[in-house]
Structures are given as C-alpha cells and as structure tokens.
Amino acid sequence: MMLICNNCGSNVLDNMEHCPTCHTFVGFPNVRAAERKEEIDALESRYQQAIKAAEADGFHQCLKSFEDSMKKTCAVINVDLDYLQHFITTDKALYSNYSLQVRGEVRKPAMDQDDKARRTVESMLFGSYAEEIRYAALSLDGAGLRSYGPYAMKLREIAISKRASLLEDNSYHFIEKHNIRCGKPIPVGYMSTWQERYKLAVSKLADRISSVTSEEEYARILLLFSGGDRKTDDYIEIHIYGSFDNRAVESVRGKSSAGKKHEHALLATVKEYLVKAGKEWIEE
Numbered sequence: 001m002m003l004i005c006n007n008c009g010s011n012v013l014d015n016m017e018h019c020p021t022c023h024t025f026v027g028f029p030n031v032r033a034a035e036r037k038e039e040i041d042a043l044e045s046r047y048q049q050a051i052k053a054a055e056a057d058g059f060h061q062c063l064k065s066f067e068d069s070m071k072k073t074c075a076v077i078n079v080d081l082d083y084l085q086h087f088i089t090t091d092k093a094l095y096s097n098y099s100l101q102v103r104g105e106v107r108k109p110a111m112d113q114d115d116k117a118r119r120t121v122e123s124m125l126f127g128s129y130a131e132e133i134r135y136a137a138l139s140l141d142g143a144g145l146r147s148y149g150p151y152a153m154k155l156r157e158i159a160i161s162k163r164a165s166l167l168e169d170n171s172y173h174f175i176e177k178h179n180i181r182c183g184k185p186i187p188v189g190y191m192s193t194w195q196e197r198y199k200l201a202v203s204k205l206a207d208r209i210s211s212v213t214s215e216e217e218y219a220r221i222l223l224l225f226s227g228g229d230r231k232t233d234d235y236i237e238i239h240i241y242g243s244f245d246n247r248a249v250e251s252v253r254g255k256s257s258a259g260k261k262h263e264h265a266l267l268a269t270v271k272e273y274l275v276k277a278g279k280e281w282i283e284e
C-alpha cells in the first residue's frame with residue numbers, strides 16, 4: 001500500500017522521506033515500516049500470546065513487572081575512548097555511520113567479507129535509505145555492547161523517539177535466523193516503533209521470565225553482552241534515522257580505572273565536558 005502525500009496527492013514510495021512532487025516531509029521510512037498495519041497486528045498477536053502463556057503458567061504478574069521495566073528502556077551506543085573524546089568535546093561533530101564514513105573517506109572499509117555482509121544486510125532491511133540508519137542497542141540500565149567499545153552513550157529520548165524503530169535482534173542474526181533471502185519480504189511481527197518497544201521485548205523474552213526471575217536480572221535478560229565477541233551479543237537493535245550531535249547524549253557510562261595512564265587524562269577531559277554540558281558520568 002503506497003502512501004499518498006497529504007499536500008499534493010502524489011504517490012510516495014515506502015523508502016522515501018519526502019514527497020517526490022512537492023517535497024513535503026512524509027515521515028521517517030523506518031518508522032513508517034514499523035507502523036504498517038500487518039507489522040502492528042503481527043506484533044500484537046505475539047505479545048498477546050506471550051501474556052496468555054504467562055497466565056497459563058501463573059507468571060502473569062512476573063511478566064507484568066518485566067513489561068513495566070521495558071517501558072523505561074533507553075537507547076545506548078558504545079564507543080571507544082578516542083571517539084568518545086572527539087564526539088563529546090566537539091560541538092560540531094555529528095554521529096555518522098559506517099557507510100557514510102567509508103564514502104567520505106574518514107575510515108577504511110572493514111575486511112572484505114565483513115564489508116560485504118554489512119552492506120548486504122543493510123540493503124536487505126532498508127534498501128536505498130540504509131545510509132541514513134544509525135545503530136543503537138536497547139538498554140534498561142544504560143550499559144551497552146562492550147564489544148563495540150567500553151563507553152556507553154545514553155541518548156536522550158526526545159532526540160530519537162520519533163525517528164527510531166526497533167528490530168528484535170541484531171540485523172545479521174535476524175537475517176540469518178529467519179533465513180531471509182535477497183529480494184524476499186521480511187517476516188512481520190519482529191519490529192516496533194519506539195513507543196511500542198515494550199511489546200517487542202515482552203514477545204521476545206517472555207519465556208525467560210518466571211517466578212524465580214528477580215528485577216535485578218532484567219537488564220541482562222534484555223541485553224546480554226559478551227566479553228568482546230559481537231557474535232554472542234544478544235539484544236534488541238535500534239535503528240535511528242539520520243544523524244545527531246552531542247546534545248543528543250544524556251549520559252555516559254564507563255569505568256574510570258579502565259585503560260592506560262594517558263587514557264585517564266583523556267577521560268578526565270571528557271568528564272569535564274560532560275559536567276559543563278549538564279550531562280552525567282555514570283561510574284560502572
């Protein structure tokens with residue numbers, strides 16, 4: 001079903017952000033994809049099934065408690081110290097992504113196989129707007145994926161909530177798990193808008209919640225990071241349309257004692273900037 005521009009009546013393709021005739025903004029394509037009726041219905045049905053199963057097992061209250069926590073989740077992006085220092089202390093810096101950095105010759109492409117896999121997965125999920133997507137992870141406690149760097153930047157909800165969509169797994173895992181082939185449709189019920197992210201979390205994780213699950217365990221049930229191997233990380237992936245500057249960062253979480261001596265000085269300047277900008281440093 002194609003979108004009709006409410007200004008001029010032209011047809012707008014699913015992958016376009018603006019009407020091709022009058023350039024009226026028609027919504028972020030990734031969010032529109034998550035808002036399609038078949039997506040919403042499929043997710044709702046998985047969510048209701050999860051609740052029913054919990055009721056049958058007598059875990060309904062436990063699942064309700066988990067769901068309430070999932071409504072308070074946030075978006076985090078992990079980075080290394082060099083990047084953190086550059087981004088936090090440079091007001092003109094914009095958070096970019098892999099494709100744009102390679103195209104702008106700011107960085108080298110990844111190893112050949114990784115580069116191909118990354119571009120293939122991105123184009124299968126997003127097609128022509130893949131370059132607009134920035135990736136984050138859904139977190140309950142502000143901790144993120146250490147395999148991408150030891151410092152977790154928590155993003156302000158207002159900066160992303162209207163342009164973020166969520167996918168049940170890391171994109172690579174998702175494509176593999178569902179055996180999705182090039183040009184074939186993406187199975188429905190595994191993505192959500194920001195507002196409905198708790199339904200995605202409940203649908204994915206309900207069978208890990210029982211009467212013996214304590215609230216302290218919720219954060220690691222939602223986001224399981226490994227010692228550094230990205231392949232074993234398990235989390236809900238956030239897709240953010242477009243870039244953002246350091247004003248989108250609410251807080252940074254990490255360990256002050258990590259790293260070498262010269263890195264401690266670098267981190268100290270980052271913390272100074274954070275305090276000056278009214279952002280929080282959260283010691284891990």
Ligand SMILES: [Zn+2]
Nearest residue numbers: 005008019022
């Ligand atoms: Zn138009």
